[in-house]
Structures are given as structure tokens and as C-alpha cells.
Amino acid sequence: MDTPTLDQLREWAAQAGHPLDSLRPRTVILVRDAALEQEYSKANRHPSWVVLMDGPDKVRLAQKVRTCPTPSELRKNSAAAKGGVAIMAPGFYRDCWRRGFHMRAKYGNQRPCLRQVGQIKVYRDGDGDSIPEWSRTGKLHLNASGVNLHDDRGSSAGCPIVPREDHPALMAEIDAMTGEPGDLWDLLLLEPLLTCES
Helix, strand or coil: CCCCCHHHHHHHHHHCCCCHHHCCCCEEEEECCHHHHHCCCHHHCCCEEEEEECCCCCEEEEEEEECCCCHHHHHHHCCCCCCCEEEECCEEEEEEEEEEECCHHHHCCCCEEEEECCCCCEEEECCCCCCCCCCCCCCCECCCCCCCEEECCCCCCCCCEECCCCHHHHHHHHHHHCCCCCCEEEEEEECCCCCCCC
């Protein structure tokens, strides 16, 4: 998928029931390329897009992102995670993220991120293979925690991950758009090209 245009974002957000002009300024839009997320390869490691808007008419930042677990985590953690590894479900999530640090107990303040503080619905993939599998009619789970938007350091068990070299620019924009340290961020996850029904 090429960089989403403003017209595409408008169309997809409206189809999802959340027109761009209804979104708050601190909204992260994730546009998932479902087919490429499932056909994982190093060449398309980050096949989807994270978009920050400056109002409803201007894209402030658009970067590559991966929104599904990596194959290694799907193989390793499918049994350990309750019901399977988390795959974020499309939808709108108000006040789900706050500026913070990913796995602070392990990394301290070395991995800035948007940290999950509110509910995010997920599908669960527990079959143990390396392909993320979900469908729009799959069972939704409300038990996800630690689904943070952070840098890619090799694997992800369900967090959206941005290439490490692009992450500082993303966090700089997030910091510039965050008014107060405790400001909450919304998430709109779109799947405009989903054709699979696993």
C-alpha cells in the first residue's frame, strides 16, 4: 500500500463511521494492509501506516508501521498468551494511549512510546503458526494490556511497531502535539483492504 492520501483517509474514516472532522487533534490513525501483514517478509516488515493529522485537512506525519505480531512471537507466545497472541481489532478507541515508556521496568526511559491506558479490543491468534490470522467476524477480547505504539527492536507480541530509525520523528511529533504530560490519545484503526476471512 502506498502512502494513504488525504482523500483515501477521508473515505476510509467515513466508511468506518468516524469522519476525519469528528476526530480530536490527538488521534493516531493506523491504516492496516491486512494482506501484507499476513504475508510477512523482511521486505514488507512494516507494510501499514501510522498517520498523525493536523486537523481534518492536513497530514502532519505518515510513517510505515507493523500492526500485527511478528512471526517469532506468534510461534513462541501463542500458547503462553491467554487465548493467543493479541491482534488489534479495527475500530475507534478513545483515551487509550498516553505518552510514556515501553516496558519501563526493563528499559527504563530508553523506549518512549504511546502507552496503553485504556481499552483496546483484540482478536487472539493461538494456533502457533507464524501467520497472523483474524477476521472481521472473529471473537473480540477486551483483556489486552501493554499494547503500546513503540519502536521496532526485532519482534512484537501485538504492539504496533515503527521502524527504529523513524521512531524519533514520530515521538517528536507526538511530543509537539501533546499539550500536557497527562494528555490522552485516541486511536482509529482502519482496515480498508481486508479481504481475508480466516
